[in-house]
Amino acid sequence: MTAVTFSASDAVVDQAGDFRVHRSIYADPAIFELEMQRIFERTWVFVAHESELPNPGDYVTTTLGTQPVIVSRGPDDDVHVMLNRCRHRGSVVCRAEKGHATSWTCPYHGWVYACDGALEGIAQASGYPDDFLDRDMGLVPAPRVGVYRGLIFASMSATGESLDERLAQVAPYIDFWADRSPLGKITLTRGAHKFFFAGNWKFQLDNGSDGYHGNYVHESFLQILDRAGEKKVGDYKQLRSTGSVVGLGHGDGFIDRPYGGMAGQFEYHDPSLAGYHEQLRQAYGAERAQAILGQRNLLVFPNLYLFESHIRVIRPLAVDRTVVLMHPTRLEGVDDALNTARLRTHERFFGPAGFGAPDDVEMFVNGETGMKARSAEWVLMSRGLARESYEDGVWRGGHSTDESPQRSMYREWKRFMSSE
Amino acid sequence: MTAGEAEQLLIHECRLIDERRFDEWLGLFAEDALYWLPITDGDPAVEPSLIYDDKPRLRERIFRLTQTRAPSQDPPSRTLHNVSNVALDGRLVRCHLTIHEYRPGDLSQVGLGQQRVFPASAEYEFTPEGLIRLKKVWLLTRDAPQYNLTFIF
Numbered sequence: 001m002t003a004v005t006f007s008a009s010d011a012v013v014d015q016a017g018d019f020r021v022h023r024s025i026y027a028d029p030a031i032f033e034l035e036m037q038r039i040f041e042r043t044w045v046f047v048a049h050e051s052e053l054p055n056p057g058d059y060v061t062t063t064l065g066t067q068p069v070i071v072s073r074g075p076d077d078d079v080h081v082m083l084n085r086c087r088h089r090g091s092v093v094c095r096a097e098k099g100h101a102t103s104w105t106c107p108y109h110g111w112v113y114a115c116d117g118a119l120e121g122i123a124q125a126s127g128y129p130d131d132f133l134d135r136d137m138g139l140v141p142a143p144r145v146g147v148y149r150g151l152i153f154a155s156m157s158a159t160g161e162s163l164d165e166r167l168a169q170v171a172p173y174i175d176f177w178a179d180r181s182p183l184g185k186i187t188l189t190r191g192a193h194k195f196f197f198a199g200n201w202k203f204q205l206d207n208g209s210d211g212y213h214g215n216y217v218h219e220s221f222l223q224i225l226d227r228a229g230e231k232k233v234g235d236y237k238q239l240r241s242t243g244s245v246v247g248l249g250h251g252d253g254f255i256d257r258p259y260g261g262m263a264g265q266f267e268y269h270d271p272s273l274a275g276y277h278e279q280l281r282q283a284y285g286a287e288r289a290q291a292i293l294g295q296r297n298l299l300v301f302p303n304l305y306l307f308e309s310h311i312r313v314i315r316p317l318a319v320d321r322t323v324v325l326m327h328p329t330r331l332e333g334v335d336d337a338l339n340t341a342r343l344r345t346h347e348r349f350f351g352p353a354g355f356g357a358p359d360d361v362e363m364f365v366n367g368e369t370g371m372k373a374r375s376a377e378w379v380l381m382s383r384g385l386a387r388e389s390y391e392d393g394v395w396r397g398g399h400s401t402d403e404s405p406q407r408s409m410y411r412e413w414k415r416f417m418s419s420e
Numbered sequence: 421m422t423a424g425e426a427e428q429l430l431i432h433e434c435r436l437i438d439e440r441r442f443d444e445w446l447g448l449f450a451e452d453a454l455y456w457l458p459i460t461d462g463d464p465a466v467e468p469s470l471i472y473d474d475k476p477r478l479r480e481r482i483f484r485l486t487q488t489r490a491p492s493q494d495p496p497s498r499t500l501h502n503v504s505n506v507a508l509d510g511r512l513v514r515c516h517l518t519i520h521e522y523r524p525g526d527l528s529q530v531g532l533g534q535q536r537v538f539p540a541s542a543e544y545e546f547t548p549e550g551l552i553r554l555k556k557v558w559l560l561t562r563d564a565p566q567y568n569l570t571f572i573f
Contacts, residue, residue: 191459191467196565198530220488224480323565328468340465344472348480352569353457353471355484358492361568365531366491372528 008034008417012410013378017385019407020378026200027371031417032319039302039416040065041156044166046304046313047071047081049327050150051187052098057115060098063315064142064154070094070104071152074116079147081154082117082139093139113139149178150186151304151311169393170252170300177306179292182283183333188311189343193326193351197361199368201303201316204324205409207360208305208312209297211245211255212383212401217363221349221356243295245384245404247395251301251412253405256396259293276338299405301412309346320368326350326357381406421546426513427506429550434501434517437572442482445572450551451475457557457573470562470569481572490570495532497571498522513544517557521571531567540573 008031011022025031041064048060048071059072061084068084070093084092086106093104093113103120105112110123117139122128142154146163148171153163167174178186197203207213215222215237222233231239243257280289298306305312315323328346330339349356384402388395397404421429436445449455455478457470464472473481484490498521505516517540525532538559545554557573 189467190462191469191563193459193468193470194563194565196567198567217491220484220490223488224484227483228480325565330466336465343465343468347468347472348477351468351470352566355480355490358568358570359490362491362531368530369528 008038009414011417012414014407014411014414017382019382019385019403019410020380021410023371023374023377023379025413026202026367026379027319029319032200032316034417035413036065036067036316038419039413040316041067042160042416043157043302044144044146044153044155044161044163045302046151046300047154048079048152049186049188049311050079050147050152053079055100057100057102058098059094059101059115061094061096064156066316066318067156068092069142069154070117070139071154072115072117075114076116078116079145079152080116081142081145081152083141085140086111086113087119087137087139117141149174149184151300166250167300169248169250170298173254173296173298174300174306176292176294176296177298179284179288180280180308180329181331181333182279185332187330187332188327189330192328193310193354193357195324195326195352195357195361197322197324197364197368198320199322199364200319200371201314201322203364203367204312204314204322204360205299205302206406207363208307209245209253209255209299209405210403211240211243212403213360213363214240217359218356220359224355240400243400245397245400245402247397247404247406247408249393249408249412251409252299253395253408254296254298255400255405257295257400259290259295273338276334279334299409301409309342310350322364324361381410421508421513421550423506423508423513426508426544426546427503427515429546430503430506430513430515430544433552434503438499438501440496442486442572446478446482448552449475449478449555450547450549450553453478453551453553453555455481455555457559457562457569459562470559470566471573485570485572492568492570495523495525497568498524499571511545512554513546515542515544516540517542517573519573523568538573 011025013020045064047062047064052060053073056073056075056077059070061070070082070084072080074080084094086093088109088111091106091108093106101115103112103114112121114120119137142156143158144155146153148167178184222236225231226233246256247253280292295308303314310326310328313325317323328343352358381403384397384399387398388404395404433448453475455473459470460467500520502518503515507514519538522535523532527533540557540559543556547553
């Protein structure tokens with residue numbers, strides 16, 4: 001009964017009437033390392049939002065997979081993504097989470113890098129050949145960087161699909177998210193809600209667009225809404241039957257709840273919303289405004305979720321350690337009061353002290369414990385297979401609790417993990 | 421109010437939390453009270469907080485803890501609050517809080533069976549009647565990634 005390390009292609013079973021993944025993809029450190037190499041270092045990965053870098057010299061530090069990177073706006077106003085690692089002996093050159101700098105000096109031996117990554121100077125340079133500074137000794141850049149609707153993506157691979165090709169199918173849904181602002185412009189708040197949990201990163205991946213768990217994991221929140229007179233628990237459970245789920249190509253997918261049902265639960269419930277809705281109709285027309293206001297918990301595989309109130313960034317640290325960042329969003333072009341109300345509504349559910357998100361995280365650590373049950377090998381993702389439709393590259397679930405988005409994730413996971 | 425009287429109030433408050441007498445704890449707060457755990461020093465109208473509860477939201481928090489079954493509080497947290505360094509500063513009472521938290525369970529259950537410590541500084545403001553108008557808690561780790569903060573600070 002000893003568990004074996006499954007090859008990536010065996011770990012996702014995708015056949016008629018059957019879709020499951022092997023427990024080892026959540027538990028095996030070797031598979032985690034392979035994920036970093038074959039997924040995070042090959043595909044386009046979200047690294048930062050443009051509103052975090054308004055001016056030349058602004059930067060944030062983050063990780064691309066598990067590699068430390070700096071994302072900066074250079075003097076040329078371009079966005080640069082580079083490894084946060086001195087070319088000399090490998091120390092990080094920047095330890096701050098965010099800030100403004102014209103250059104970084106490596107704390108170890110004083111090598112100086114400009115905010116676009118170029119090596120500007122070496123302390124006591126006489127120990128090196130005269131042409132040393134002319135060599136390409138800047139911070140190692142991500143070969144490709146791209147921006148779509150303020151979302152900055154980077155790829156550690158010099159070849160492969162362009163960002164436009166990568167996002168072609170999901171872009172219209174990213175547009176719905178960004179167009180919640182009547183100006184089409186989103187900014188992130190400076191602070192963020194940050195979770196740490198002792199579990200695999202894919203528990204958050206699986207959960208973000210899961211329409212099945214809400215009636216159970218979030219029973220407590222539903223009771224709070226009921227008590228507040230906002231919605232009866234029974235009505236809420238009924239509403240979960242509205243809408244659908246969608247799996248796209250490239251691992252992307254979303255819950256698809258039209259406005260008027262579940263949608264709007266994380267916006268502010270107030271008559272003043274009428275003014276906001278009218279603003280959207282003026283900006284985009286009635287039909288598109290209606291579509292924009294739908295609820296989509298949209299995954300851009302492998303590490304970005306776009307929610308009504310925030311963007312969520314999944315940062316894997318190790319096979320059993322994960323950080324999740326929730327950056328609340330502000331809509332440009334609306335009343336400040338609306339943005340404040342959105343923030344208060346966000347805090348009610350999300351964040352480590354909210355009335356909802358900590359209950360999700362508890363499921364992630366429960367899953368982590370469960371994956372130690374080696375003799376039960378499979379995790380089922382077959383819900384709704386028989387009532388799912390497929391047309392033009394879109395899998396549409398027959399019910400909003402079906403697992404179409406999860407199947408899209410693991411089809412893509414398998415595609416990346418199976419290629420040498 | 422003297423610093424000594426303030427300290428006695430705060431010790432009483434800690435005791436109500438640690439003994440899970442949450443309805444009595446709620447009764448310590450004025451109707452216009454704010455229970456606030458900031459993340460940054462920014463404007464709370466613009467920047468997210470870990471907790472930014474007015475009295476109605478605080479009632480929801482206690483309702484959730486006492487009347488609903490939330491996975492993040494099943495099993496519930498045990499807490500021990502220590503209050504120290506109490507000093508008057510104009511209308512404010514400043515102090516340090518050291519909160520020990522523990523959710524009982526087998527260590528093989530991820531997330532349970534581990535004692536956690538949350539040092540913080542706090543600012544209180546009281547009404548003339550001695551009710552809490554402001555409880556603002558600056559966690560030492562307020563901007564760090566956190567597991568479960570669903571207990572009372």
